[in-house]
Amino acid sequence: MARKRKLRTTRYDAAAYLKTDEHIAAYLEAALEDGDPRVIAAALGNIARAKGMTQLAKEAGLGRESLYKALSPDGNPEFSTVLKVVRALGLKLHATPAAAE
Numbered sequence: 001m002a003r004k005r006k007l008r009t010t011r012y013d014a015a016a017y018l019k020t021d022e023h024i025a026a027y028l029e030a031a032l033e034d035g036d037p038r039v040i041a042a043a044l045g046n047i048a049r050a051k052g053m054t055q056l057a058k059e060a061g062l063g064r065e066s067l068y069k070a071l072s073p074d075g076n077p078e079f080s081t082v083l084k085v086v087r088a089l090g091l092k093l094h095a096t097p098a099a100a101e
Contacts, residue, residue: 013046014027014043014046014050015046015047015049015050016050018046018047018050018051019050021090024047024050024051024089024091025091027043027046027047028040028043028044028047028086028091030043031043031044032093037076038073040082041070041071041075041076041077041082042071042073044071044077044082044085044086045071045072045073045075047089048067048071048085048089051089053067053068056085056088056089059088060081060084060085060087060088061084062081062084062085067081067085071085
């Protein structure tokens with residue numbers, strides 16, 4: 001009887017694929033289109049880890065630990081925190097009429 005080989009997997013980490021500003025903007029745009037605040041917070045957390053949480057916290061004027069907590073899966077960041085993070089990432093939020101989609 002032949003022995004089955006164990007399948008080795010690695011944990012998927014979106015932050016590992018966010019290498020360019022264009023990828024980051026598209027990723028955040030997709031999260032915003034989803035509309036779920038948890039998805040948006042998770043996307044910002046992944047982007048922050050890709051860019052470097054410590055540097056981003058400094059640029060956003062936030063504490064590193066509080067930023068980790070706010071952007072964690074259980075976090076619930078205030079809108080002002082979201083705006084500070086988006087600004088520190090060099091991104092802008094845009095609004096378009098829903099009918100334009």
